[in-house]
Amino acid sequence: MEDFSAFVGLSRPTVSRYFSDPQSVRESTRHRIEAAIVTSGFRPNMFAVNLKRRQARVLGIIIPSSTDPFYMALSSRIEEIADKSGYFAFMLSSNGDPGIEASAIEKLQSMNIAGAIVVPSDVGQTSKNLAALAQKIPVIYVDTPPDDTSPFVGTDNNQSFGLIVDYLCRSGEPPCYLGMPEVNRNAAARRNAYLRAMERAGERPHLLPLPDSHSWEFEKFGHEQAKALIAAGLPTRTILCANDRIALGAQLAAWQAGLRVGLREHGDLRIAGHDDHPQSRYACPPLTTVAQNYAEMAGRAMAMMMERLGDADDGNGTDGERVLLKGDLMLRASA
Secondary structure, three states: OHHHHHHHOOOHHHHHHHHHOHHHOOHHHHHHHHHHHHHHOOOOOHHHHHHHOOOOOEEEEEEOOOOOHHHHHHHHHHHHHHHHOOOEEEEEEOOOOHHHHHHHHHHHHHOOOOEEEEOOOOOOHHHHHHHHHHOOOOEEEEOOOOOOOOOEEEEOHHHHHHHHHHHHHHHOOOOEEEOOOOOOOHHHHHHHHHHHHHHHOOOOOOEOOOOOOOOOOHHHHHHHHHHHHHHHOOOOOEEEEOOHHHHHHHHHHHHHOOOOEOOOOOOOEEEEOOEOOOOHHHOOOOOEEEEOOHHHHHHHHHHHHHHHHOOOOOOOOOOOOEEEEOOEEEOOOOO
């Protein structure tokens, strides 16, 4: 910055003001600096600048998987809103590993971030690490909460599973339930939501037996479990899966077993999921599911964050510490 200030012939405070807010300097000064940037190719070190700021302008994002299209769509929307609010969002993936998640938390702390939006991947030690982080900066959780009190934006599982269980019971045999590995609190929350929905429908629930697993390879998990369960015999001809990725694996298992999946008179099995994963509409057949509104989830989480950072726009306040969004039923050929 010293070298660039000398190059452009202006004081360092003036140049620093420009890089913090280009509109804070006179128009002639702004044009002069911008011309010098083009000539010199100079760019300030964003992270070094952030470390010197009294109010940091970097937000951290931690997600369980950088290859999952749902989490990437969620992160992209958060980044877009952050940019419009004058913040830079820096994303790290935990790969579903508590150790990697703990390391990601340390990295974000070293960057002097203003706040963090997190999809926690575990409910053990990393929750303690995140709780410690939340003592220093605002932390907003999305998709799944680490506990019952932290600021959280996600889908109302009771409402969304109520929708799909009601539909499946009305349109065919009541569903048995193929759960997900115990990687976060969603596993138990969705299982319990299925049980409550079946009770409201006056139907007997069927929880399919699962091994103890903490794998994030949901497609593989769904395929292996469905393959074994189909071979052993299912209690009903409808399977409701905890998420779409598990349902995609179950569809493959049904195809390999020679079963015809779909809502047809000659169909052998119906399969439904939850989330409206970007790949679900391209499954064969396309997957019946419940859509989570990732764009609204990101928007509400960022509204919470901006409120805590003192940057909330007038009239864009949040409705409290926990926001549960409604899901939408997506009827497709699989059920």
